[in-house]
Amino acid sequence: MPLDAAAHVRLARPSSDLRAAERFWVDGLGLSVLYRHEADGTPGRHSLLMVGWPQGSWHLELTHDPAAPTDPQPTPEDLLVLYLGEPVPDSLVERLEAHGGKRVPAHNPYWDTWGVTVRDPDGYLLVLSSRDWSNSVS
Known part of the structure; x- marks a missing residue:
C-alpha cells in the first residue's frame, strides 16, 4: 500500500494512569476502546490502551511501562x-x-x-x- 491520504495515523504517548486516561477519553469524550493490553510483568512489556472511533482514520495509543514508567511531559504546544x-x-x-x-x-x-x-x-x-x-x- 502506498503512503497516501488513506494511511491510518497512530498518535502514541505515555500515560501515568491508563484507567484515568480511559475515563477521560472514553467516558468523557466518547471514543471507543479499540485495543487493550495489560503488562504481565515481563521486562520491556508495556500496558497500552488504544482509543478512537472504530471507523476513524486515526487512533490514540496510551502506554505505560510499570517496570520503568515514563512520566508524561507535555508542553503548552502539544x-x-x-x-x-x-x-x-x-x-x-x-x-x-x-x-x-x-x-x-x-x-x-x-x-x-x-x-x-x-x-x-x-x-x-x-x-x-x-x-x-x-x-x-x-
Whole structure:
C-alpha cells in the first residue's frame, strides 16, 4: 500500500494512569476502546490502551511501562485538536471535566477564540475547535 491520504495515523504517548486516561477519553469524550493490553510483568512489556472511533482514520495509543514508567511531559504546544465545525457543546466540556479533565486557557489565544481547551489527566491538551478543517487546497 502506498503512503497516501488513506494511511491510518497512530498518535502514541505515555500515560501515568491508563484507567484515568480511559475515563477521560472514553467516558468523557466518547471514543471507543479499540485495543487493550495489560503488562504481565515481563521486562520491556508495556500496558497500552488504544482509543478512537472504530471507523476513524486515526487512533490514540496510551502506554505505560510499570517496570520503568515514563512520566508524561507535555508542553503548552502539544495539542490534539478536534474540529467540530459547530459550537462546542457545554455538556461535552462538563462531561470531560466530570471524567478527569480540566478546562484551561489556551497558550495560544487563537484556540480560546475558536474553541475550548481541556487538559487530560496526563496533562496533555485537547482542543475542541468550533471551526472545521480540510486539507484540500481551495
